Amino acid sequence: MDLTVAGTRAELAEAMKAREHAGDRVALVPTMGALHEGHRSLIRLAHEHADHVVVSVFVNPLQFGPGEDFSRYPRTFEADLAACAEENVSVVFAPSADDLYLPDRQVGVSAGHMGTIVEGTFRPDHFDGVLTVVLKLFNLVRPDVAVFGQKDAQQLALIRRMVADLNVPVSVVAGPTLREPDGLALSSRNRYLSPEERTTALALSRALREGAAYGTPRDILRAAGAVLDGAARAEPPLVLDYLVLADPATFTDVGDDHRGEAVLAVAARVGTTRLIDNVVIRLRA
The missing domain is CATH 3.30.1300.10 (Pantoate-beta-alanine ligase, C-terminal domain)
Known part of the structure; x- marks a missing residue:
């Protein structure tokens, strides 16, 4: 299967057109890149639920707070593409922030009370940024299934709540946490x-x-x-x-x-x- 790389929303729409016309099931695996075996396991799980898998590679600035590691977050795009090709991914969507977000962006998603507790206590507004980008990806890709890792358990719970609260027509599937041989969760x-x-x-x-x-x-x-x-x-x-x-x-x-x-x-x-x-x-x- 040939891998299509879409760097803009317009290129993604063109890449998805034939698949939507055929009525094929599509699964989305959202990532921030720097793909490892844990991401690969999510892609394999996505293949069990759909005819085509779309992987997004986007380091989302909205979910990083002041002093966090946005600037140094690992970016390994060529290696990510190779991994996606090996895992028979149909489309990699790798937009720029300027393409994904309007310069005068005003409307986003609020994570509500659940976004302010536990992880949200230490990372204010983090989950607002996560849910905003995930909803944008859902709207752009229009997947039947979206696959997320159990390692980000609170994120997973909030995405499920957003899907339920906003009637988003996507099935959310959780993939188990993978670990290094010494027990450290893959990250x-x-x-x-x-x-x-x-x-x-x-x-x-x-x-x-x-x-x-x-x-x-x-x-x-x-x-x-x-x-x-x-x-x-x-x-x-x-x-x-x-x-x-x-x-x-x-x-x-x-x-x-x-x-x-x-x-x-x-x-x-x-x-x-x-x-x-x-x-x-x-x-x-």
């Missing part, structure tokens, strides 16, 4: 870590494993927190932003009476690198 930001920082960062996945071994919210958080407390005394230290056990649909804290799925989510900094991770736990009586 484009892992390349920032020095060997010593990576050793400290392994406490995130270790904390999630320890917590998941327990049955009540109190014990889950206690066990995971103990691991993170130890990592805070390491060299270099881990600086914790949050550790929460939350409802996967609303990201509000769950209590001891909660039954069913809950997300144990963590965010922390090691050196200048901020990492997130989570695991889904089923709580029973």
Whole structure:
């Protein structure tokens, strides 16, 4: 299958025209590039749900706050194209910010209360930027299915809520978190870590494993927190932003009476690198 690269909205519309005319099912995998095996797994999952897969490669300025890593976020476009070709992607949509956003842009998507808690506490307006670009991509690609990673659990919950609240005709599919052999969740930001920082960062996945071994919210958080407390005394230290056990649909804290799925989510900094991770736990009586 030949890969089409669309650098503008007009080129994307032309690329999608024949597929829409044929009535083929289309899946979208939104990315910010720097593709790794986790992204490839999402593309493979997308192929299970559609005839054609579209991958967007766009480092979205709206979701980066002051002092965050927008300028240094890894950009590996040629390698990304090669990966997409290997995974039989039909179209790569790689617009510029000037093409995607009007210079006097005024209207965006508000993430509401859920966008201000947990991750939103530390990254104000982040989820507004995420939802705005995702809705634009949905409108431009018009996919039947969109695939997102479970690693960004709060983002996934908010996209599902946006689709429901705004009646967006797309099915949202979640792909599982992939990990390095040492347990670190795959992330484009892992390349920032020095060997010593990576050793400290392994406490995130270790904390999630320890917590998941327990049955009540109190014990889950206690066990995971103990691991993170130890990592805070390491060299270099881990600086914790949050550790929460939350409802996967609303990201509000769950209590001891909660039954069913809950997300144990963590965010922390090691050196200048901020990492997130989570695991889904089923709580029973």
